[in-house]
Every structure is written in C-alpha cells, then in structure tokens.
Amino acid sequence: MSSEVAARCDAKKLVRSPSGLRMVPEHRAFGSPFGLEEPQWVPDKECPRCMQCDAKFDFLTRKHHCRRCGKCFCDKCCGQKVALPRMCFVDPVRQCAACALVSRKEAEFFDKQLRVLLSGAAFLVSFGNSEKSETMVCRLSSNQRYLLLDGASHHEIEVTHILAVQLLTEGFPAGGGAARATGMSLQYSAPGAEGVAQLKLTAGEDAHGSRKQATAWLAAMHKAAKLLHESRDQ
DSSP states (O other): OOHHHHHHHHOEEEEEETTEEEEEESSGGGSOTTOOOOOOOOOGGGOSBOTTTOOBOOSSSOEEEOTTTOOEEETTTSOEEEOOGGGTBSSOEEEOHHHHHHHHHHHHIIIIIHHHHHHOEEEEEEETTOOOOEEEEEEEOTTSSEEEEESSSEEEEEGGGEEEEEEEEEOOOTTSOOOEEEEEEEEEOOTTOOSOEEEEEEEOOOTTSOOHHHHHHHHHHHHHHHHHHHHHHO
C-alpha cells in the first residue's frame, strides 16, 4: 500500500451523533479494531422509569441515555461524564455508573498501554513449529490495525485476524506476587493459508540489556487481546 493510499485510508472526519461529537475514520472499514459501535438508545416511550433506581420520569426528573449502553436513567444514576475513546468521542460523555467504571478501567490502556504497543519492543520470534528464532522489533501500526515485526525479514499480521493470545510466564518473584511474563504465544489466521498460523515471542533485551520494555509490551498486548475479544462479541 502506497503512503498516499495509506494516508487516505487513515483520514478522519468530525461527525455529530445524538451522543456527541466523534472523530471517526472516513472509511468505516479502516477503524480501530479496539473500537465499539454506538449503541441503539432505548426508546423514550419504553422507559417511563429509571432503569437503575426505578425513579419515575416527570418534569423534574429528566431521563438521560448512557452513551455506552444506550439505557435510560435519571440524572442521579447517569450524571458522570467520562472519556470514551473506544467510540471515538471527542469529549467525555454521559454514562451510567456501571459503564463509567468500565470506561475508567479502559482509560489505562488508551492512555498508557497503547503507547507501549506503538513504541514496540525487541523479541526473539519463531514461527510455527520452527525452533529457529529471529530477533525482531514488534510493534502496533499507527492505525492500530496491524502487528508489525521487523528484523532481517518483515511480517505483518492483521490485528482482527488474531485468534488467541497466551502469556508465557516463569517463576515467582521473591516475596510472592504474580509470575513474570517472559513471552507470548499468538495464534492467527493468515490470508491465503489453510489452518491456524502461530508465532512465539520471547522477551528480548533492549540497548541497555533490560527486558523491562518487552515485559511491558507483553502486558499491553494481553490487555489489547481482551479488548479485541469484547469488540467481536459486541
């Protein structure tokens, strides 16, 4: 794909929906695989009462729709405005308490872990059942649609084709705690190939001899896989 064509595919536009302003891709097919579609709002005539506290709506108790789930609530149950990048909203939007909690938890991924994925890290990479490995830098493409692996060779894996991700760990740190992530097994479907392809990432060292960046990348990719699964189940 030429840089000019890639730029057109990544172009975005500002649109206004009933829920607020959104910065969305000009071509829907090129949206982030971690995105969520706006929900259909529960029709006003079908919700005479708050779907959380059961308060009856009237001139004083107004109804509001949660921008994440589309359900109807009173202001008390749906008064929080929280960022919702998965739906491309420009500004924080009104959400019910349950959805606001989920959105705040996701904020760490979009504020921190997504940057880690985009920056990339060094790994020893082996494909299929091969015992031969290659040192490669693995990173997420700027449009979030591809996993890029660069070394002596170059490989691209479409994120939406990733089928399963498993963290590989070893040992337990002194004093207890979680096991340390040392790698990742990733299964994906390759265009034009039969069956399921697989690759293994083993954390490599950076220029300073540290595996910290690779470990952070693995944790971020594990979180990304969970969000990807949620997007598919929407």
